Amino acid sequence: MRQLSEQLLASQQVKVTTELRKIRERCDDFYDYLEPDMMTQYAGDVRAVQKRLLDVVEQIQWIHREQSLYKLPLTQYPDVEDIGGSLELFYRLFYVIGRWQKAEKK
Numbered sequence: 001m002r003q004l005s006e007q008l009l010a011s012q013q014v015k016v017t018t019e020l021r022k023i024r025e026r027c028d029d030f031y032d033y034l035e036p037d038m039m040t041q042y043a044g045d046v047r048a049v050q051k052r053l054l055d056v057v058e059q060i061q062w063i064h065r066e067q068s069l070y071k072l073p074l075t076q077y078p079d080v081e082d083i084g085g086s087l088e089l090f091y092r093l094f095y096v097i098g099r100w101q102k103a104e105k106k
Contacts, residue, residue, distance in 0.1 A: 006070065012059060012063055016060055020079050033094070040094075053087065056080070
């Protein structure tokens, strides 16, 4: 039973690492978002990626609980904070520009 649980834990770690890599790549794509008329859409895109990151954080919490049960060292995911900070900056940028554009039209 323990061996099966540890295999599940290892597969979840691989999934989390893969998902973090995908989110990082998606975050890097935001540097190319330059269309002024699309700022509101861009803010929505960032929000969707933030939700994906929250799902990954929940998976990481589950992994840490399982590792604690088996007295294994906790796996560190330093990219989570870095990605979260980048996403927050992009969201603020796109959101503020979108709001400014709406105010200018009025």
